[in-house]
Amino acid sequence: MGRIRRLVAAVALAATATTTIAACGGDEGGDGSDAKTLKLWHYESANSAMGVAWDRAIQIFKDEHPGVEVQFERKAFEQIQQNAGMIINSSEGPDIMEYNKGNATAGLLSSQGLLTDLTDEAEKRGWGDKLSPSLQTTARYDDKGVMGSGNWYGVPNYGEFVMVYYNKDLFDKYGVTVPTTLDEMTRAMDTFVGKGVTPLAEAGAEYPAGQLFYQLALSKADRAFVDDYQLYKNPVDFKADPLKYGAETFADWVRKGYVAKDAASLKAEDMGTAFISGKAPMIVSGSWWYGRFKDEIRFNWDSFLFPGNKLHAGSSGNLWVVPANSKAKSLAYDFIDITLRPEVQALIGNNGGVPVAADASQISDPKDKKLIENFNTVSQQDGLAFYPDWPVPGYYDVLVSGFQGLINGSRTPDQVLDAIAKPYADGVKEITGK
Amino acid sequence: MAVTLTPAGSTARRPRPARDRHHRGVSRWVVLALVTLGALVMLVPFAFMLLNAFKSPGDYSTGGPLSWPSEFYTKGLRTYWSEVDFPLKLWNSTLIAGSVAVLGVVVSLLNAYALGIGRVRGRLWIVGLFLLANMLPQEALIYPLYDAAKQVGLYNTRLAVIIIFTVIQSAFGTYLLASVLSTFPRSLLEAAALDGASRWTVLWRVVFPNLRPTLAVLLIFFFIWTWNEFLIPLVMLIDNSTQTIPVALASLQGDRLMDAPTTNAGSLISLVPAILFFLIFQRTLARGITAGAEK
């Protein structure tokens, strides 16, 4: 068969590969540029945008590194989330893996020296040019494990942000137009309430309620607030705006019937299926639903940015990190580089994801395009405000508990603000006083 | 489970007086009906699982969990099956649960022999100490066990999980068997001792055969309890090739999204071996009892 051809192709590829590796300066003291296997883990499902794109990236990597075996394992999110420290700290860990962004995860591990410093590679390969400064915040961590400055420890491939999904058919049915300001949104919701339809599906038992609160607060916030809240630049007063506004408005919305009282025990999945089944006119949630909505929804729907906000909940997606114990570091760097290539990024965009460095002309579906454009708008204007549960480890349950109280009416906004203020203050003291 | 009606070696039961049957005629049907109703109520959640296991995601999202599927959808399950290499996970779970069941029974038996029959001193405290293994919340053990396993090179092996659960389950087994053996008829032991049997022979020739029903119960419990264990396998089994079914099922739940129909289908399938095990050993239980009775 084309034995000669294959040999020539192999030699050519090997030559390319060798020069690439040499050009990248694989001289960081035996970092495995001659490694024969790349152990790669991630936890995105196979039919998700990232799953599809990364499968392709693995294929490209194999083509460009013919002598290297890629040991790819798909993991459970829960396992990595809970045990990443243990895994990376042993000899059983991978050479490159997907990991969550944020101080409590990537930040913590990097501050303990468990992740490889990628700064040199980032400079050499120009990763900094491909990612907007807003997105770089979650890729860089200082020596205390706080994001925003310091060395590169991870590289994101995609982004995520919170927006409003809406049911076009229901909007048309009740004569509601897409709001562009918060007031218009309130009036739209009044219309629905007047017709006996709960306008906003929510989920008090998981993250959505906290994200709604955060979006409301962000409508009155500026970048400085986000820096204070997320990067601990200054203490945060929970009894003052914007957080006070967020909680009070949230309670107001429950009172007015925009959010159902019995959403307190619902999980995000319930909220999502309420939208997919066509019962809910709107939900305020993230771009992670987008692919699934595309697959499963049978009515007309679309999305719009939370009206009136400059700041939105959102961030870069999960990061590719290289454990310090990795035996194939330069191979890992090559892989990361491949994931940032236009071809792979376009795959993310065309499959319902939000790429960080895609060429808009390569995105075919207009709905996909809109999603990506919305994200780029937010990202370019430095509008990504991360998520409300990020500042302190374990803050997630605190927020869930607090906002369940607001939804089922068992607590006042004041009480909730008190309840969530203390763990925040304690946690920040732990981190900055470390 | 066949209920033995013949007491040990005595005559067959006398037939019940006809008077009773007339009197109790209706009430026994009422009782049966009530109990069956209770059993059906117990099974309702499983009916839901069945309803949703073969539903397409679109169906599930649109119609909700209570709706009848519009088509018999197996693609999700088939994709999951091959992606996660379900047969391998099935094998891992069976290997671990089976090993723990057998080893746990053996360790319990050895312990209980010393405590119940040997009546070593301080046996009450020793039983309590062993029971401690069952009393500790698992989260407390994770970090130290991880450290120990790493040092011994057993981190990320099924052997580590087997050892850990053998200890935990045999705590309960020791307690149970020690209780049973402490009332073991002395006459049998004395007879064997007179025949010059060593302690070891006594254990396997005299004690073991009489304990089969109890051991069968322990086998079932240990297998099922270990089969569904989640926390420790999640921590200890990192490679996909060593993972068990509960950990594999967890991969259907991402950070923010989950696949409910496939989770149901996967769980239903994972139930089958556990139920099979239960049914198989149920019969041994019955046979064991009648065997003991005809001794």
Add this chain to the structure above:
Amino acid sequence: MALPETVAGPRRPATPPETAVTRRPRRRGGRAGYWLYLLPGAVLFVLVIGAPLMGTVYFSLTKWSGVGDPTFIGLDNYRHLLEDEVFWTSFRNTLAMIVAMVVVPTLVGLVLAAVLFDVVGRRFRPRTAAALRAAFYLPQVLPVVVAGIVWGWILRPDGAFNGLLDAVGLGALRHDWLGDPKTALPSVMAVMIWVQIGYPVVVFMAALQRVDPELYEAAEVDGAGWFHRFRAITLAQIRPETFVVALTCTIAALKVFGPVFALTRGGPENATNVPSYFAYYTFFKKLQVGYGSAISTVLTLIIIVVAVVFIWMQNRSERQDRGV
């Protein structure tokens, strides 16, 4: 102490308890030989439980996030624990768990086992009894996370239970069972009963095997009704199993984690938080391994105390039985 008889011990010739086979401890030489049989169990115990327990106690005296080195802080964690509201709430909730996982399953399990054994097993086919028993035991075989999902469907505001209430005309009772702090705990308790009932039923049914039918016959001839026989004979004969079931269920109730994790994550507002979930959350979400270890250590101590009390009561009851 003669530890209690339990599940299907060897059948003895029918003798009333007082004139049981002699149990005088045999003072033979060579008792030491029995210690050898304890060796494998003891070694494993020290490795898997003893040493890690010491590790946990050590961690409880430190501040540690799980990576890097722990910092020694003495008894600070315990001091903090005493003032921690959530900690005390979680123990209060445990009392509810004990009701749902010990009291109700044991009582109902007893009656159910007796009914299945006696009425269904004897008056109908034994296979029927076995099938019904399997139905009751099935929840025990289900992974807890899946049970959580399914019960979530049932207890949701638009779920099956509310739908059922509507269907029978009790629509006024519709409620957000898991979302309202007042009804969340009872709802979780109901699920726990569902999960737990199979275990006592199986154990008790096996225990009933070894009760001599002649005792029942004698009582029947004397004119005793079913319930009277149940109380006088059944309950007395299987008292050992009752203790075992009660103790193990209590330990399970004190340690319960899975259902809370799957149904409510300890919410709403800690209404269903239990010590084990609180410890898990502290370990893995708040990344406070030291504090989590302190919670676990206190929980373990409490479990030990409860177990000791139980075994002591069991012992006393046995001695009273034998007229010692």
